[in-house]
Amino acid sequence: MKLSSRSRYGFRAILELAVAYGEGPIQIKTIADREDISNKYLEQLIAMLKAAGLVRSVRGPRGGYTLAKPPSEIRLDEVFSTLEGPLVAVDCLEHATFCSKCTDCVTRRIWSQMQDAVLNVLRAKTLQDMVDMAQGLDKNGTYHI
Amino acid sequence: MKLSSRSRYGFRAILELAVAYGEGPIQIKTIADREDISNKYLEQLIAMLKAAGLVRSVRGPRGGYTLAKPPSEIRLDEVFSTLEGPLVAVDCLEHATFCSKCTDCVTRRIWSQMQDAVLNVLRAKTLQDMVDMAQGLDKNGTYHI
């Protein structure tokens, strides 16, 4: 139940992009410096976000990354599952035929409730919500952990 | 966000003990056979549950394991955190001094909400609830996944 730094770093990075949405591309180096993340490692995380279609890139001088859509159109569960893998606690929640007792299984019900609880939190929010929260709280635009 | 088989196996095992509560000790071999888990691996998982004070052991012939308390007094979050480690999504949720922006941190708020969502599911239920669910659903007393 520990979040990987993939998620922690990735969320902080995409939040930087969300805050700067509409102001042109931001470079990896900028984000890495600001959030104190390894340049090369962040590069790989952002590549994941790009592959998922959440982020767009511009190559060459004055290039960098921008959100592919407005912050209000990117739900947090999209970001999370891109970085952390599918939001499935156990396989039998996806494949109903996984085991013979699947529909009757008590532990499966608990895992299902846990999974739904997390999913509801993340599905209910977009990057815009995080931007709004940030602007209400923090004046200088830096975010941590 | 994938549950380890430590949790999956461990929960199934302690549920067996909960169902049999008050009927004397059950051997590892019995549970391992019934739940199709490696004998030696289950031994280690139950050792964790014992170290956490959730399970009691009786050595020698006709020995085995029983719950240390009635099923109604063991909450699911106790079992979960014993097997899966502390239910803390990120370190800065435990240590408020972890980083300078901790109180203002936006991502931290999201992790906090996620963690609370899971915790609420697990804290609200005891092993007795699982036993009740099982008895309403399944006549032959076997549980899977």
Added chain:
DNA sequence: TAGAATCCTATTAGTTTACTAGTTTATACA
């Protein structure tokens, strides 16, 4: 006192995590 059961310690193949390093490709600008 035989044997059934837990208890304890060690080992291991495979995977994942969190990086680092180096090279290649595209492009704005002089």
Added chain:
DNA sequence: TGTATAAACTAGTAAACTAATAGGATTCTA
């Protein structure tokens, strides 16, 4: 048209974790 800039791509790696397996020591009962 050259050059600096920044993403893109590929590979490697030490450390930790996962899911076991192995073997013996200890304890208690019948």
